[in-house]
Amino acid sequence: MSFDNAYEALTEDNDTRWAFGTGFTDPLAGMDTSVPSGVDAAELARSCLWLGDDALIMSHRLQEWVAAAPELEDEVALANIGLDLLGQARLLLARAAKADPALVPAVNQSDEDALAFFRAAEDFHNVRLVELAGGDFAFSMARLLVFSTWRLALFQRLVDSPDQVLTAIAAKGVKELTYHRDYAARWVVRLGDGTDLSHERMQAGLDEVWPYVDELFDGENEDDKALREEFDAVMAQVITAGALKQPYLRPVPTAGRHTEHLEPLLAEMQSVARAHPDATW
Amino acid sequence: MVSARAVAETVTDPELPMLTLADLGVLREVEETPDGVVVTITPTYTGCPAMDAMRSDLRSALHQAGFGAVDVRTVLSPAWTTDWITATGRQKLAEAGIAPPGAAPRGGPIPLTLTAPPKRVACPRCGSPDTELLSEFSATACKALRRCRACAEPFEHVKEI
Numbered sequence: 379m380s381f382d383n384a385y386e387a388l389t390e391d392n393d394t395r396w397a398f399g400t401g402f403t404d405p406l407a408g409m410d411t412s413v414p415s416g417v418d419a420a421e422l423a424r425s426c427l428w429l430g431d432d433a434l435i436m437s438h439r440l441q442e443w444v445a446a447a448p449e450l451e452d453e454v455a456l457a458n459i460g461l462d463l464l465g466q467a468r469l470l471l472a473r474a475a476k477a478d479p480a481l482v483p484a485v486n487q488s489d490e491d492a493l494a495f496f497r498a499a500e501d502f503h504n505v506r507l508v509e510l511a512g513g514d515f516a517f518s519m520a521r522l523l524v525f526s527t528w529r530l531a532l533f534q535r536l537v538d539s540p541d542q543v544l545t546a547i548a549a550k551g552v553k554e555l556t557y558h559r560d561y562a563a564r565w566v567v568r569l570g571d572g573t574d575l576s577h578e579r580m581q582a583g584l585d586e587v588w589p590y591v592d593e594l595f596d597g598e599n600e601d602d603k604a605l606r607e608e609f610d611a612v613m614a615q616v617i618t619a620g621a622l623k624q625p626y627l628r629p630v631p632t633a634g635r636h637t638e639h640l641e642p643l644l645a646e647m648q649s650v651a652r653a654h655p656d657a658t659w
Numbered sequence: 660m661v662s663a664r665a666v667a668e669t670v671t672d673p674e675l676p677m678l679t680l681a682d683l684g685v686l687r688e689v690e691e692t693p694d695g696v697v698v699t700i701t702p703t704y705t706g707c708p709a710m711d712a713m714r715s716d717l718r719s720a721l722h723q724a725g726f727g728a729v730d731v732r733t734v735l736s737p738a739w740t741t742d743w744i745t746a747t748g749r750q751k752l753a754e755a756g757i758a759p760p761g762a763a764p765r766g767g768p769i770p771l772t773l774t775a776p777p778k779r780v781a782c783p784r785c786g787s788p789d790t791e792l793l794s795e796f797s798a799t800a801c802k803a804l805r806r807c808r809a810c811a812e813p814f815e816h817v818k819e820i
Binding site for chain 1: 706707732733734736737738739769771772774794795796800818820
């Protein structure tokens with residue numbers, strides 16, 4: 379559309395031109411969201427909710443680097459990766475809500491907003507890996523490498539899911555996660571195989587993340603084992619190239635489902651939506 | 660009266676305004692039904708924040724051209740690929756100083772690439788093939804940032820997906 383000036387565009391019959399990211403509509407608008415026969419709707423919803431929560435919380439942690447990353451290029455990269463994951467979260471949470479409306483808190487909000495902003499910590503199903511607070515760049519790169527390697531392998535399998543919506547989300551996600559994994563892997567190698575100081579800090583970051591790896595792989599069947607093998611092979615490749623040591627650390631006991639880091643994260647993420655439930659953006 | 664397709668094809672991308680949504684391969688279908696116009700679009704990236712602006716631009720363009728009911732639908736599958744950017748679209752990108760994408764990777768196992776594979780991306784300013792990658796993430800989700808070693812200008816490159 380061409381307008382003579384920017385203000386003219388704003389006087390149109392809608393306000394979505396004020397800025398990108400305003401005037402949100404249902405991310406699944408106009409899509410066939412019926413649950414295929416033979417698929418257990420509640421189980422599908424649960425899977426989408428878990429995958430969506432991982433993406434949402436990881437995205438929030440990545441957004442914390444905006445205005446704090448070591449270089450402008452990395453700030454832009456981390457914001458882009460966070461945006462991709464936020465997009466995945468929106469679709470997955472909306473899919474979960476469509477498949478099982480009982481999951482959605484009864485508030486006057488869109489499904490995705492109700493799920494993101496009006497659930498308490500105990501109702502989030504994300505892995506603990508993504509909620510850990512991290513102000514250290516090496517730790518964040520180790521976490522991003524573990525997360526995107528695991529999620530890419532998982533999404534490559536979900537491309538064959540019996541649900542057409544989840545299949546479509548996974549197929550798009552695979553393309554995005556490929557770039558995320560490469561980005562993180564290159565930083566881990568660069569820091570690991572860099573100076574004495576960067577090596578030491580990269581190893582420390584990897585050691586800090588490692589106790590949270592086992593919880594990503596709790597399945598027992600052949601496909602779950604293949605997923606773990608694929609993950610281990612990629613990690614070994616990066617660890618070798620980065621002159622790092624494979625950590626052998628015991629997993630953190632699963633005392634509670636979440637760490638103490640999730641509550642403060644949610645308090646920040648949900649505060650505006652809860653303080654102004656009638657606001658639109 | 661101009662067809663709904665012809666009108667929809669004039670709508671430009673909010674982030675790459677030199678391209679139409681049709682040039683970009685985002686406009687998938689335009690159908691005139693007795694109940695109104697049904698337009699189908701697909702996002703480039705899952706988190707693309709411009710989708711709402713696209714829907715709104717399509718609706719206003721069609722309303723202004725005299726079409727009443729307009730329904731803009733989204734499809735996610737098949738996933739958008741840079742291969743869908745038309746020849747005209749590629750030419751317009753290059754003219755605007757943005758290097759167009761090469762062929763997108765095709766299915767199969769996804770190898771980890773620890774060093775960015777050397778790509779022959781010509782500098783859109785001086786034409787030199789001697790350019791380097793600065794970052795695979797740039798001002799929008801769909802572009803990488805490169806620099807020309809010959810003329811030293813940084814430039815953007817629509818990355819292959």
